[in-house]
Amino acid sequence: MTTSFNFDSVRVSTRWIQIGFLIVTVVFNLCLVTQLLTVGLAVFHSPEWWNIHVWFVRGFSGLGVLLLGWAYLSPFPRRVRLLTASLIILLGLQFLTIHLNRFLSLGILYPLIGFMLFTASTTLVHRVWHIVFDKSDTETLCDRTI
Template identity: 55%
Template sequence: MTTDLEIDRTPTSRNWVKVGFYLISVVFNLCLIAQLLTVGVAYFVNPGWWATHIWLVRGYSGLSLILLGWVFITPFSPKIQRLTASLPVLLGLQFCSIHLKSPLHLEIFHPLIGFALVYISSTLVHSVGRSYSPSP
């Protein structure tokens, strides 16, 4: 005789799709953390790390678009959809804040947007992870 918990753990194609989304969101989050660490090293230790900081964002920013497409073809909660949709928006603001020069000095928002990205990405990872945890 099987219990409901055993039936829920049976792998289905829908579960694998959600696990894939979760894994990519974890990779995205780890890349953000690495980028935060490289900017600290570049500022406080060795300016040569700026190249790594820039290389990282160019390397992982496409993951936000993959997650964005993925979240709308897989049944996720509206909260997870909103968190995912905000990632490419914030990355776009990051690019604008550092590359657009204006008399308003909008570049001051670059680190704040970066911390918002880390926060939202971490919240996304935890929200998706909790969606798999069996309810007590």
């Protein structure tokens, strides 16, 4: 009795895992853009938007934990795993700067950490995009459109 192993199916399933990860990273990044808009509306339009800002982050921050588990259970490079872990760390620092603002003046760091969070998320999307759609795939797509 012989056992055969189909490497093509493993490659395809790994690709779909990476595409799913990419989709969730893009959604996470879009949620951060929404966060920027709601905090801007809270500051410049109406303070009532702050409640939406708070409730929205509570809703999508779970995506960061999902991405972290996904990154370590899937075949991703160390850089992607570290960027994903940085999202969780930066989200935690965001919560700390707001909740400890009464005792220490950490609120001044809130916008800076938010910028770092957005930068890390955008870099993660960029890196995963290049993993999923490597150069040979994009050259093939460009050849087809010409």
